[in-house]
Structures are given as C-alpha cells and as structure tokens.
Amino acid sequence: xxxxxxxxxxxxxxxxxxxxxxxxxxxxxxxxxxxxxxxxxxxxxxxxxxxxxxxxxxxxxxxxxxxxxxxxxxxxxxxxxxxxxxxxxxxxxxxxxxxxxxxxxxxxxxxxxxxxxxxxxxxxxxxxxxxxxxxxxxxxxxxxxxxxxxxxxxxxxxxxxxxxxxxxxxxxxxxxxxxxxxxxxxxxxxxxxxxxxxxxxxxxxxxxxxxxxxxxxxxxxxxxxxxxxxxxxxxxxxxxxxxxxxxxxxxxxxxxxxxxxxxxxxxxxxxxxxxxxxxxxxxx
Numbered sequence: 001x002x003x004x005x006x007x008x009x010x011x012x013x014x015x016x017x018x019x020x021x022x023x024x025x026x027x028x029x030x031x032x033x034x035x036x037x038x039x040x041x042x043x044x045x046x047x048x049x050x051x052x053x054x055x056x057x058x059x060x061x062x063x064x065x066x067x068x069x070x071x072x073x074x075x076x077x078x079x080x081x082x083x084x085x086x087x088x089x090x091x092x093x094x095x096x097x098x099x100x101x102x103x104x105x106x107x108x109x110x111x112x113x114x115x116x117x118x119x120x121x122x123x124x125x126x127x128x129x130x131x132x133x134x135x136x137x138x139x140x141x142x143x144x145x146x147x148x149x150x151x152x153x154x155x156x157x158x159x160x161x162x163x164x165x166x167x168x169x170x171x172x173x174x175x176x177x178x179x180x181x182x183x184x185x186x187x188x189x190x191x192x193x194x195x196x197x198x199x200x201x202x203x204x205x206x207x208x209x210x211x212x213x214x215x216x217x218x219x220x221x222x223x224x225x226x227x228x229x230x231x232x233x234x235x236x237x238x239x240x241x242x243x244x245x246x247x248x249x250x251x252x253x254x255x256x257x258x259x260x261x262x263x264x265x266x267x268x269x270x271x272x273x274x275x276x277x278x279x280x281x282x283x284x
Contacts, residue, residue, distance in 0.1 A: 026274075030125050037132055041132045068088075083244070089148075097236060111182070127270065141171070167238075183270055
C-alpha cells in the first residue's frame with residue numbers, strides 16, 4: 001500500500017493505493033502500529049477463553065491428553081525407546097513446542113477469512129493479524145510449560161536451570177516457523193477456501209516427520225541431512241536435550257539447517273502475504 005497526503009485549502013485527504021507486483025515489507029509501518037499489535041494479541045487471548053467451559057484449561061488438556069494417547073500406544077504397546085526417560089516425559093517435552101507451532105499455524109491459516117469485516121473497513125498493516133495470532137499462543141505455551149515442570153519433578157528429573165535460557169531462542173524459532181507457514185496458508189486460504197481443509201492434514205503429516213513420538217536415532221544416517229530440512233526437528237531436539245539433560249547436544253548441522261529453513265519460510269511467506277493482501281478485501 002502507498003499512502004499519500006493531498007493538501008487542500010480546507011482539509012487534508014489521505015489516499016491509500018495498492019502497489020503492484022512484489023511489494024516491500026515496510027517493517028517501519030509495522031513498528032508504527034505496534035500498539036495495535038499489542039491490542040490484537042490481548043484481544044486474541046481474551047476472546048479465545050471468553051464464554052468457554054474449560055477456559056485456559058484447554059491449553060493444558062490438549063498436550064496432556066495427546067501425551068496420554070502417545071504413552072499408551074507408542075510407549076506401552078509399540079515399545080518405542082525414549083532415551084532412558086519415562087515415555088510421558090519424552091513425548092511431552094516434544095509436544096510442548098509442537099503444539100505451540102501447530103496451534104499457531106491453525107489460527108493463522110484462517111486469520112484473513114475470520115477478520116473479513118475488519119479488513120474491509122479499516123486500513124492497517126495486514127501483517128499484524130497473523131503476527132498477533134501467533135504471539136497469542138505464548139500464553140498457552142506458558143501454561144503447558146508449568147505442567148511439564150510439575151511432571152518432571154514427579155519423575156525426579158531436574159533440568160539444567162542455567163541452560164533453560166537456550167529455550168528462548170528456540171521458542172522464537174518455533175514462532176518464526178509457525179508464522180511463516182501460517183502466512184503462506186493464510187494468503188492461500190483467502191483465495192482458495194478449500195485450503196483450510198488441507199492444513200490439518202499437512203500439519204498431522206508434518207508431526208510424524210518430526211521426532212515427537214520417536215527419537216532422532218530412528219532416522220538412518222544417510223537421511224539425516226534431508227531430515228534436518230524439517231525446521232521443527234531442530235526445535236524439538238533442543239527442547240529435549242535442555243529439559244531432560246540426557247545424551248549429547250543436538251547435531252549443529254541439524255540446528256543450522258533448521259534456522260536457515262525457518263528464515264526462508266518466514267521471509268518468503270511475508271513477501272507472498274504482502275503481495276496478495278491488496279486482493280483480500282475483494283476475495284474474502
């Protein structure tokens with residue numbers, strides 16, 4: 001969008017025109033609307049828990065119930081190894097960043113369609129909507145993390161508290177991946193409404209391609225580099241290593257490829273979202 005001011009003898013008129021082709025991200029404008037971003041995050045969190053029976057408890061129940069199912073079928077029946085730790089802890093440490101990522105993708109992929117009235121009536125940087133949607137998931141993550149700490153204390157597993165600071169950049173990495181993927185799906189869903197049916201399937205498939213229910217050692221050595229192109233693999237590995245204090249540090253190559261892939265997804269997603277946003281008001 002280009003914004004220009006036209007001076008007249010009586011008042012000032014602001015003209016907003018769409019740009020053609022690939023447009024710049026205009027991050028300065030995004031910063032100028034930072035107060036709106038904070039408001040959107042607060043609105044997203046409060047609306048999500050307003051007039052609900054379980055409220056914030058749902059943020060805890062989702063990963064906990066998934067952990068129970070995984071523990072029964074993959075831990076007890078399939079006997080999948082868990083690196084010497086109880087399988088509930090093994091799976092929950094991976095579900096913590098995974099649920100944060102998948103929930104963010106689910107919300108962001110539908111963010112344009114669910115805010116039709118706002119997009120048609122008010123001008124603001126459209127990137128604020130997906131960013132606010134992903135940031136709102138940090139509250140759910142914090143609640144789930146408290147449950148994990150309680151579970152670890154119950155099993156007598158104590159994380160390296162000085163190393164917990166490492167989780168912050170990798171939580172940011174999970175946020176970047178979630179936002180990047182959500183931007184692609186959000187822009188596509190505004191144009192093609194059947195994308196919303198495809199997203200849950202792709203996210204589910206992605207989970208089985210991530211070491212959530214199994215250790216990375218299950219992946220053959222000759223496939224490790226290809227496997228590392230999955231950016232969530234590096235995030236899950238670091239979470240397990242830091243929290244469980246087991247085994248060697250994650251492969252630096254896996255972490256590097258995860259970071260590079262995440263940045264590529266985010267940057268291309270932002271440019272594609274910006275390119276398509278001029279049509280949002282016409283197609284939603």
